[in-house]
Amino acid sequence: MTPAIVTEGLRKVYPGSGRAAPGSGPGAPVAGDTIALEGLDLLVNEGEFFGIIGPNGAGKTTTIGVLTTRVLPSGGTARVAGADVVRNSVTVRQRIGVVPQRPNPDRSLDAWENLIYHAAYFGVPRREAARRATELLERLEIAGKAHMKVDQLSGGQQQRLMIARALIHEPTILFLDEPTVGLDPNARNSLWEILRELHSQGRTIVMTTHYMPEADELSDRIALIDRGRLLALDTPENLKLQTPDGSLETFFIAKAGRGLDA
Amino acid sequence: MTSAVSVSIPIATIEKPHPPVPAWKVFVALLSRDIRVARRELPFFLVRTIMQPMLFVIVFGYLLPKMGFTQSGYQAALLPGILALSLMLSSTQSVTLPMVTEFGWTKEIEDRLLAPISTDLVAVEKIVNAMIQGIIAALVVLPLARLVMGPVAGFTFSHVPELLVVVVLSAAAASAFGLLLGVLISPQQIGFMFSLIITPMIFFGCAYYPWRGLDVVPWLKYAVLVNPLVYISEGLRASLTPSVPHMPFAAIVAALAALTAGFTWAALARFRKRAIG
Numbered sequence: 077m078t079p080a081i082v083t084e085g086l087r088k089v090y091p092g093s094g095r096a097a098p099g100s101g102p103g104a105p106v107a108g109d110t111i112a113l114e115g116l117d118l119l120v121n122e123g124e125f126f127g128i129i130g131p132n133g134a135g136k137t138t139t140i141g142v143l144t145t146r147v148l149p150s151g152g153t154a155r156v157a158g159a160d161v162v163r164n165s166v167t168v169r170q171r172i173g174v175v176p177q178r179p180n181p182d183r184s185l186d187a188w189e190n191l192i193y194h195a196a197y198f199g200v201p202r203r204e205a206a207r208r209a210t211e212l213l214e215r216l217e218i219a220g221k222a223h224m225k226v227d228q229l230s231g232g233q234q235q236r237l238m239i240a241r242a243l244i245h246e247p248t249i250l251f252l253d254e255p256t257v258g259l260d261p262n263a264r265n266s267l268w269e270i271l272r273e274l275h276s277q278g279r280t281i282v283m284t285t286h287y288m289p290e291a292d293e294l295s296d297r298i299a300l301i302d303r304g305r306l307l308a309l310d311t312p313e314n315l316k317l318q319t320p321d322g323s324l325e326t327f328f329i330a331k332a333g334r335g336l337d338a
Numbered sequence: 339m340t341s342a343v344s345v346s347i348p349i350a351t352i353e354k355p356h357p358p359v360p361a362w363k364v365f366v367a368l369l370s371r372d373i374r375v376a377r378r379e380l381p382f383f384l385v386r387t388i389m390q391p392m393l394f395v396i397v398f399g400y401l402l403p404k405m406g407f408t409q410s411g412y413q414a415a416l417l418p419g420i421l422a423l424s425l426m427l428s429s430t431q432s433v434t435l436p437m438v439t440e441f442g443w444t445k446e447i448e449d450r451l452l453a454p455i456s457t458d459l460v461a462v463e464k465i466v467n468a469m470i471q472g473i474i475a476a477l478v479v480l481p482l483a484r485l486v487m488g489p490v491a492g493f494t495f496s497h498v499p500e501l502l503v504v505v506v507l508s509a510a511a512a513s514a515f516g517l518l519l520g521v522l523i524s525p526q527q528i529g530f531m532f533s534l535i536i537t538p539m540i541f542f543g544c545a546y547y548p549w550r551g552l553d554v555v556p557w558l559k560y561a562v563l564v565n566p567l568v569y570i571s572e573g574l575r576a577s578l579t580p581s582v583p584h585m586p587f588a589a590i591v592a593a594l595a596a597l598t599a600g601f602t603w604a605a606l607a608r609f610r611k612r613a614i615g
Contacts (some may be wrong), residue, residue, distance in 0.1 A: 090615075146451065147615045170358060170454040180445045184375040184436075190449075193374070196367035197453035199359030241449065 080157060080249055080280040081120035081143060087151035088113040088138050088304070112138040114304035115152065120282060122248075125275045127295030127312075128284040129328070131336045135304040136284035137177065140253045143282070144174050157248055170198065173242030175252040179234035181226040187213070187237050188222040191244050198245035205244065212240035216270070232263040239270065250274060252283040256290060268294060286336045288324045292316075298324070302332040364455040365463055371450075372467040376432070386431060387475040390540075391424045392482060398546060399487040414492040415582045417483055418574035419545035422508065424479040426543070426567050429472025429509050430516035430536070433464050437520025438528060441612055451613050461517060461609040465602065468513035473505060492581040500587060504573035507594035511566050514601035521608040543567025548575060550583040566601075569593045 092108020112135045120126045128136050141147030143156055145165040153160065159167040181190050188209060195205035213219040216236040221229055229237060235255065242250060252271070256264045271294055275281050285291050291298050292312045300307040300315070308315060308331055312324065319326040329335050376383060399416050402408045440447040450460050484490065495501075523531050542562045544552070549572050552559035562568050573594065575584040584590075 141615060144452065145614070146448075166361075166454050166456060167358065169452055172452075174448075174452055176445075176448060178445075180448045182371075182446050182449055183444055184378070185371070189374070193367065193371045194449055196370065197364055197450065197455075199363050199367075199454075 078122045079119050079155075080122045080124065081118060081126075081155070081282065083116055083118045083139075083143075083152065083154040085152035086113050086116040086118075086139070086142060086149055086154055087111075088135070088142060088147060089150045112304050113142070113149070113152075116301070116304065116306055118299060118306065118309070120280060122280055123275075123278045125271075125281045125294055125296045126283070127291035127298040128282065128301060129286065129288065129291045129298055129324075129336070130284075130301040131286055131332070131334065134286075134302045136286075136301065137253055138304075139301070140174075140251050140282070140284055144172055144251055145169055171248050173245065173247035173250045175235075175238045175242045175250070175255050177253040177255075177257065179231070179238050181229075181234055181237055181241070183226055186223050186225055187218065187229065190226065190237060191240055194241045195244045200245055208244050208246075209240070212243060216240050217266075232259055235259065235263075235267070239267075243274075247279075249280040249282065252281065254284055254286070256285070256287065264290075288328070288336060292324055300328055300331060302334075307331040359454055361455050361459060364453050365459055368450060368453065368455070368460065368463040369467055372463070373470075376467075376471060383428075383432075383471070383475075384478065387424060387428045387471075388479060388482065390427065391420045391479050392486070394423070394546070395420055395483045395486050399483065403487075411491065411582070413487050413490045414579040415548045415551075415575065416546060417487060417490050417493060418578045418582075419543075419547075419571045420483050421476045421480055421578070422567060422571040422574050423540060423543070423545045425472045425476040425505070425508055426512040426570055427536075427540075428475030429468045429512035430519065432471040433468035433513055433516035434520040434523075434531075435528070437464065437517060438523060438525055441521060442525045447613075457610055457613045458606055460613070461606050462602075464517055464520075465510065465513045465605075468516055469506070469509035472509040472512055476505065490579070492579045494578065494580070497577045497580065501574075501577040503591060504570075504577050504594070507591065507598060508570040508573060511594050511597040511601060512570065514598055514605055515566055518601050518605035518608065521605060521612055539565050539567050544571040548572070548582055549585055563593075566594075566597050569597070 090110040090112060092110065116135070116139065128139060130136050138147055142149050142154055142161060145161050145168050148162065155161070156168045157171040161168050182193070185193060191209040191212065192205050195208065196202070200208070213222050216239060218229070218233050218236050221233055226234060226237065256267055259267065271281060283294065295312060297309060297311050298315060299309045308327070315327050316322045316324055319330065325336065399413055399420070403413060451457065453460065519531060519535070543565050544562060545567060549559065549568060552562065569590050572585040573590040575582050576587045576590060
């Protein structure tokens with residue numbers, strides 16, 4: 077299989093305001109620095125549904141941030157769709173779709189325009205963009221909201237608009253950062269179905285979550301991360317085989333020494 | 339999301355990798371988004387743009403001369419200043435306010451930061467859009483101000499090349515300044531920005547009096563040189579009412595170019611920092 081994403085020794089340190097310890101050399105950790113990623117190695121295959129799971133502060137959002145060119149790594153490398161996220165960030169952006177943790181639609185535009193202008197940023201011709209927007213809005217069951225201001229959409233509807241936006245330029249890799257946070261069970265199930273269908277079409281999907289059943293339900297493979305390190309990487313079935321009670325939650329606690337809600 | 343998902347319409351399927359989109363095409367798309375938003379907000383734009391300069395025109399360009407409190411010739415100094423004010427306020431505000439909310443509050447700039455174009459060009463597009471709005475504002479205010487003031491002695495359109503240079507450079511300097519403010523301040527500091535930065539700039543920007551008039555207060559004459567509005571006002575005087583004493587044209591152009599370069603450099607550096615964590 078061709079890798080869709082490869083990271084090697086990926087590091088991210090958010091600088092603190094403190095000073096380096098006396099006598100430490102250049103580049104030494106500084107008091108107050110937050111180490112978000114500590115040498116993360118990942119390999120995501122083309123067409124794979126890849127779950128990244130970990131508690132709050134594990135480094136999930138930073139990982140997505142680096143892979144989507146929005147966070148500059150402090151060390152290591154990351155290649156997405158064959159392009160380096162730092163040196164060829166524009167190429168990477170061309171090939172990815174991103175669904176953020178919290179919906180961030182363009183509030184000066186209505187739902188329809190959000191899709192049409194986003195498509196235009198990716199060079200999709202207007203007529204083709206309109207065709208895709210119509211399809212996506214219908215498919216995601218927000219066609220009736222097309223010409224409403226996005227503020228008038230519910231949280232779930234905004235989330236679906238974000239999915240439509242992430243898909244309108246037909247990316248090969250789709251990133252979703254905790255997409256079901258704040259959704260009711262119906263909305264979540266509906267989103268799961270959509271994600272399954274996108275996956276069945278051969279799209280690579282990378283999704284973070286701290287909701288174990290979600291990762292279990294959807295992922296081909298799961299990366300368990302905590303404190304910026306990879307703790308385990310395997311299929312949900314294989315991970316569960318490693319615990320007496322066959323639960324991912326138990327496996328995680330055994331590996332990380334804390335639960336997912338910690 | 340209560341109903342079952344229908345499967346009749348496929349969600350966009352994957353096609354072959356797309357050829358790279360040329361940067362200019364993305365740039366034009368970003369600009370057309372901003373123009374769409376500006377057109378929708380036209381009534382607010384006009385109020386924001388016209389209100390303040392026109393109130394000054396009514397008081398200083400109509401009432402005071404009518405009452406005999408101003409000397410003849412004052413209007414020739416005032417009219418370019420009013421245009422400078424409109425241009426600067428409109429350029430600056432049309433980029434500062436959206437940047438403050440989109441970066442600091444709603445994070446909605448994200449979709450443009452994910453567009454396949456360099457982050458610097460996303461920022462430059464904001465400057466270009468603000469320049470267009472500033473120039474439109476000046477074009478709207480000019481006939482209105484002229485209408486209220488009546489004939490203005492010494493007003494001429496005979497220096498068009500100089501006028502174009504001054505207008506473009508002024509819009510660029512004001513827009514780059516607006517972007518810098520927009521990426522520097524947080525939503526909570528907007529009120530503070532108006533009281534502490536914009537208002538003093540308006541009053542010490544040589545919009546209501548020519549710079550040479552400050553000969554009477556020499557320290558102030560040099561202190562105001564940090565204010566970009568001074569060069570915009572003087573530049574428009576030099577090209578629209580050249581009979582009013584003004585700064586040397588070359589100095590005005592050099593200052594505006596230097597300010598544009600400096601503000602753009604600083605704004606881009608800060609924009610990059612905020613855009614990419």
